[in-house]
Each structure stands twice: as C-alpha cells, then as structure tokens.
Amino acid sequence: MNPIFVAIDTTDVHRAAALARDLTGAIGGVKLGLEFFCANGHEGVLRLAERELPVFLDLKLHDIPNTVGKAVRALAPLEPAILTVHAAGGRAMLAAAKEAAPAGTKVVAVTVLTSLDRSDLADCGIGGSPVEQVERLTALAKSAGVDGIVCSGAEVAAARAAWPDGFFVVPGIRPDGAETADQKRVVTPRQALDDGASILVIGRPITGATRPGEAASEIAASLRRAADQWDK
Numbered sequence: 267m268n269p270i271f272v273a274i275d276t277t278d279v280h281r282a283a284a285l286a287r288d289l290t291g292a293i294g295g296v297k298l299g300l301e302f303f304c305a306n307g308h309e310g311v312l313r314l315a316e317r318e319l320p321v322f323l324d325l326k327l328h329d330i331p332n333t334v335g336k337a338v339r340a341l342a343p344l345e346p347a348i349l350t351v352h353a354a355g356g357r358a359m360l361a362a363a364k365e366a367a368p369a370g371t372k373v374v375a376v377t378v379l380t381s382l383d384r385s386d387l388a389d390c391g392i393g394g395s396p397v398e399q400v401e402r403l404t405a406l407a408k409s410a411g412v413d414g415i416v417c418s419g420a421e422v423a424a425a426r427a428a429w430p431d432g433f434f435v436v437p438g439i440r441p442d443g444a445e446t447a448d449q450k451r452v453v454t455p456r457q458a459l460d461d462g463a464s465i466l467v468i469g470r471p472i473t474g475a476t477r478p479g480e481a482a483s484e485i486a487a488s489l490r491r492a493a494d495q496w497d498k
C-alpha cells in the first residue's frame with residue numbers, strides 16, 4: 267500500500283474533489299480534517315469517497331466517553347478507514363470510541379500534536395519532553411484497545427518499539443528544504459517510514475505545490491526503496 271495520505275485542508279469541496287482526482291494513483295488515501303468537515307459535513311465526505319481512495323477522518327474527538335461514543339456512532343455510515351480521537355481524553359473515552367467504531371475503521375489516538383514542542387507542553391502543565399509524553403500516551407492507547415497512535419516522526423521509533431504491531435500515523439512530514447510553517451516536530455518522508463510509520467500524512471508540501479500530482483509522485487518515488495514496509 268502507498269503510505270501517503272494527503273491532508274486535503276480546504277473548505278471548498280470542489281477544490282478537494284479536484285485534488286483527489288489529480289492525486290489518484292500517486293497517493294494511498296485522503297485525509298479530511300476539521301476544516302473540511304465543518305464546512306461540508308457528511309455529504310462532503312461522501313463526495314470525496316466517490317474516488318474510491320481510503321478516507322481518513324481526522325476529527326480528533328475529545329470529550330466525555332458517552333459523547334465520543336455517540337459521535338463515533340454518528341460517523342459510522344461514512345465508514346472511514348481511519349478515525350482520530352485525542353489520547354488525552356483518557357482510557358474510558360478511547361475504549362468507547364473503539365467500541366462504537368465500525369469493524370473496518372482503525373481508531374487512532376493523537377498523542378502530542380506535531381505543532382507543539384517542549385515549551386508548549388510546559389505551558390499546558392506537562393513536564394518533560396514530547397517523546398516522554400508520547401511514550402506515556404502510547405502505553406495508554408495500547409492498553410485501552412485502540413488500533414494505534416498519531417505522533418511525529420521524532421517519536422515513532424520509540425512508539426514502534428513499545429507497540430510492534432500498532433498502527434502509526436505520522437504527520438509533520440517535510441521533504442528536505444520544505445517550509446515547516448506551524449509544524450515544530452518535522453521529519454522527512456523517508457525518515458518517518460524508516461523509523462516505523464505505517465502511514466504518512468502530508469498536506470501543504472503536496473497541496474501547496476504548483477503541480478500537486480508531481481509533488482506527490484516525487485515523494486512516492488523517494489519512498490519506493492522502502493516499499494517492503496508499506497504493508498505494516
């Protein structure tokens with residue numbers, strides 16, 4: 267499987283559909299997040315699903331267990347391949363999300379957002395480094411019964427060591443020389459895959475390129491030598 271999931275971050279369903287069409291063949295799936303979902307809802311997701319690429323719904327649910335369980339149930343008709351919740355919602359919330367998800371949906375827990383560094387964690391009252399916090403939340407996610415986690419490429423090797431058969435989603439991907447923008451913990455696509463990522467979430471380096479299809483194909487080519495890892 268091609269591990270590249272493109273983050274289609276736009277409110278414009280026509281632009282999103284055009285991007286998915288142009289990128290089909292060069293990517294493994296599309297990731298739709300809050301921006302797209304708040305503007306287009308279920309109908310927009312179903313429109314993108316027409317391209318028959320796996321859909322990753324990145325809604326990062328975070329609430330009490332009852333509310334998250336019911337929200338996941340309400341999303342079930344969309345049959346997302348992957349759905350995110352926040353690990354910080356706690357064990358019962360993670361278990362409720364997994365229990366409510368359709369059998370074919372991987373529920374993955376966001377550990378530490380890739381836009382945060384150690385000082386941002388300290389601002390939230392969390393001591394220690396991002397890797398320490400990722401390790402803590404990976405253990406929680408694993409014991410709560412979800413399918414995997416979201417972390418940056420800087421922590422994925424440590425997380426994979428702790429959970430060899432977990433499903434690891436890595437955003438904050440930047441080819442050499444690409445602008446980091448609001449991302450603080452970034453690695454290259456190749457590095458993330460070599461260190462144990464299951465899939466790579468890549469947005470602006472592809473969607474902001476003059477020719478998104480070429481940008482995606484170049485990244486896919488840079489990963490091909492690691493093709494034996496694509497089935498993890």
Ligand SMILES: O=c1ccn([C@@H]2O[C@H](COP(=O)(O)O)[C@@H](O)[C@H]2O)c(=O)[nH]1
Binds near residue numbers: 417
């Ligand atoms: O920790 C996280 C979790 C999710 N994301 C999402 O991934 C993409 C990244 O987009 P880029 O344009 O490649 O920066 C975006 O949709 C985020 O919501 C993340 O970046 N970090």
